[in-house]
Structures are given as C-alpha cells and as structure tokens.
Amino acid sequence: MTSLAPQDATRYWLSRRAVNDLFLLYCFDDAGASFESLREEVLARAAGIPDLGVRLREYRFAYPRWVSCDAVASQITEPVVAGSVWTDVVAALENLLSCGVRAEEYPWRLHLFRGVRGAPGGDAPALVAVLQLSHALADGRRAADIARALWSDVPVSEPNSSERVSACRGRLARAVVRGPLLVETAALLKFPIAMARTVIRGLAAERARRELADLTTRGKIPTPATDFPPTRLNHPPAPTSHAIRMLVRDDLRVPGHTVTVVAATAIAVALSRYLSEHGEPNIRLGAQISMAVPAPPSSSSPRNNYADLAIELPVREPNPHIRAARISTALTARRTRTLHP
Known part of the structure; x- marks a missing residue:
C-alpha cells in the first residue's frame, strides 16, 4: 500500500465537492465487435497496467492509501444515447461530466460508444472510447500515458527512483500484512x-x-500575476449544467511556439469578440494554464505534478505573431517564478 502524496489527496478530497475527473476521448474505426468482447479485451489489458489495478482506502488518522484490486466489468459501460451520430455522443458526454468516479470503489471508468456516424477523423462508423480517471490517480500527462498503455503495447512510463522506493515499501507492507488498525496506530504514533x-x-x-x-x-524574479475583473463567463452563480463543444484542428503546430501558446493566442481573440458582442468590450482578460513540473525528490511519489499559471491574454494586440510572443513570454515568467526553489 502506498500513501497518497498531499497534492493527490487534495484532488481526492476536492472531488467530494465537485467533479474534477479527467476525461480522455479517442476515436477508432469500428470493426463491429460486440460490447461484451470489447469489455473483456479492455479488462484483460487493464490487468497488465498497475495504475488501473488500484483503489483508495481511507483512514481516520492516516492519509488515504492506494491498495491493489482487480478491475470489474461494471467499470466498462456502454451509455444509452438517443441515436448513433456524433452529436448524440456529445450530448451523452455532457451528462457524464457530472458523474464522478468514487476512487474508494474504483478510480476509473471506460465509456464505449459503438457505430458512431459523423465522428471526427473519418467517414466510417467509429468506436468512441472515453476514459474517465480520478484526478487523484493521474494528472494530464500521466493520464495520457495510461491511455497509451491501454490502447497499445507501450507501457506506462517507468517510475522514478522515489517511486521505486515506494513500491518496495509497498511490497514490504503487504508482506507483513499491515491491516487498517496497524496503519492507524502507526499514524498516531x-x-x-x-x-x-x-x-x-x-x-x-x-x-x-x-x-x-x-x-x-530586486527584479531578479518576475512579479506575481495580477488580478483580472470577472466577466459574464465567471460571474456567480456557478452553472448547474455542462455543455461540450469540440474543435478538431490540425493547424495548431506553428514553428517556434508550443500548441499551448498557439491555442491561447486564438482563444484570446475568440473571448474578446464574444464579450464585445455581449456588451463587455475592452475588458482585460486572463487565463489559467496548467504546466507540468518536475516531481519532487521525495518518497511520496505524487501522481499530480503540475502548476496552474495565471497569465494575461493580450487581446488588444492585433498582430497574432506579437500576441503569441507575449503569451510565450508571460508563461516563461510565470514558470520561472513557480519553479524558483
């Protein structure tokens, strides 16, 4: 058993207040296999992926811990949809977003939609697979590794040395059969x-x-991010339903800039235009962008290694190249400040 790192436990506790699961969507050509055969194949593949063979155990006086378990058939679902077209799948996903997994039961689910017409990427009927993960189990980068291992023969990235230490400790803990009472007693001591x-x-x-x-x-570290006024997009009350729209693009790779910078450059213009059309022109806009950070050199082996960076979106800059450069500079400044020891 391995105790959750503080940042992972925080994601787990936050999930009790609001769903913060990760949803990863993939489209494949539908070969016509039955749902039962697909489910059996997924369960067989999941058995070889350590991250998909755990669940959380809670304690009164100790941090929650990951314990081994077997994946069960109920984790693979075929949601009921109104029809077999892409828009029906999107509508079903809007409902799924409000249904989080309970990591103490199982920290992941897989939703399969078969024979979907009009899905992005091709004209043939598609098999749409949506992998839903507890945020305590993975951040975005680790979630992508898990999905890659599930769909292919590429294993999840090798653990660092601290994770290997934790794994050894976990095997030792199981060898001496550390029951809940012993864990609680050790935590109190x-x-x-x-x-x-x-x-x-x-x-x-x-x-x-x-x-x-x-x-x-002294000007050796960038100043902290400034506050931004709320807009109609984030005024209270909070929304009570979800709406999904997906943009499938193949033009987000621009030499000299990351996909994140290019997307933020386009979003800056889109947000500004939207707000102007709804009576809120010339408002300073900011964005919170997640950035992967190195895992800390500790035995806690956190699964969530990222920081949220607040930057300004230079919506008044008409030149997209200059706008992208300013966003890139802002991200670099926030990264420098965040990673300062």
Whole structure:
C-alpha cells in the first residue's frame, strides 16, 4: 500500500465537492465487435497496467492509501444515447461530466460508444472510447500515458527512483500484512514527529516567501500575476449544467511556439469578440494554464505534478505573431517564478 502524496489527496478530497475527473476521448474505426468482447479485451489489458489495478482506502488518522484490486466489468459501460451520430455522443458526454468516479470503489471508468456516424477523423462508423480517471490517480500527462498503455503495447512510463522506493515499501507492507488498525496506530504514533515536521516546513516556507519577495523587489524574479475583473463567463452563480463543444484542428503546430501558446493566442481573440458582442468590450482578460513540473525528490511519489499559471491574454494586440510572443513570454515568467526553489 502506498500513501497518497498531499497534492493527490487534495484532488481526492476536492472531488467530494465537485467533479474534477479527467476525461480522455479517442476515436477508432469500428470493426463491429460486440460490447461484451470489447469489455473483456479492455479488462484483460487493464490487468497488465498497475495504475488501473488500484483503489483508495481511507483512514481516520492516516492519509488515504492506494491498495491493489482487480478491475470489474461494471467499470466498462456502454451509455444509452438517443441515436448513433456524433452529436448524440456529445450530448451523452455532457451528462457524464457530472458523474464522478468514487476512487474508494474504483478510480476509473471506460465509456464505449459503438457505430458512431459523423465522428471526427473519418467517414466510417467509429468506436468512441472515453476514459474517465480520478484526478487523484493521474494528472494530464500521466493520464495520457495510461491511455497509451491501454490502447497499445507501450507501457506506462517507468517510475522514478522515489517511486521505486515506494513500491518496495509497498511490497514490504503487504508482506507483513499491515491491516487498517496497524496503519492507524502507526499514524498516531508518528503524529508528534509529523507535527514537528510541519512546523519545520512552515518555517522554511516563510523563509522562502521572504527570499522570493526580496528577489522580486530586486527584479531578479518576475512579479506575481495580477488580478483580472470577472466577466459574464465567471460571474456567480456557478452553472448547474455542462455543455461540450469540440474543435478538431490540425493547424495548431506553428514553428517556434508550443500548441499551448498557439491555442491561447486564438482563444484570446475568440473571448474578446464574444464579450464585445455581449456588451463587455475592452475588458482585460486572463487565463489559467496548467504546466507540468518536475516531481519532487521525495518518497511520496505524487501522481499530480503540475502548476496552474495565471497569465494575461493580450487581446488588444492585433498582430497574432506579437500576441503569441507575449503569451510565450508571460508563461516563461510565470514558470520561472513557480519553479524558483
């Protein structure tokens, strides 16, 4: 058994308030296989992927832990849809977005839509597969690795050294049959040590905050992101339903820029035009963009290794090349500040 890293446990606890699962959609040519045969094949492949053979166990005094389990047939579903066209699948997905997995039961599901007409990527009927993952199990990069292993013979990326240490500890824990009572007792006995470590980390965090403020004042570290006024897109109350629209593009690869920068450049214009058409012109806009970060050198082996970067979208810049360059510069500045030790 392996304890959740703090950032993974946070994603799990947040899922109790709102669904924060990851949904990965893939389209394949439908070869006409039955749902039962597809389900059996997926279960067989999932059995060889360690990330798909775990669930969470909760404790009163200890962090939740990953424990081994077998995937079950109920994790593979064939949702009922109004028809067999792409728009029907999109409508079904809108409903799925509000139905999160319970990681203590199983942290993933796979939804299969067969014989879909009009799906992106081709004219033939498609098999649309939607892999739904608990955010405690994976971030975007790890989720893509899991899906790649499920659809192909490429294994999930090798764990780093700290993960191998955790795996060894997990095998040792199972060897001595660490039951829930023993885990709880061990957590209580370690509580004074954990409190002392928390105080030490708090002091270190305060020193780091002061150093960061000093470096910012001296201009050696970029300044923090500014606030942005709310728009009709994020005014309360929060929406009570979901709507999905998908854009399938093959023109997001521009030399000298990442796909993220190119997409943000286009979104800046789209948002500005939309708000102008709805009575909110000339508003400063910002975006929160997720960025992968290196895993910390610890034995906790976090599955979520990313940071959310707040940047300004230069909507008043008409030249798309200059706009992209400014977005790229802003991301670099936020990344530098975030990764500062």
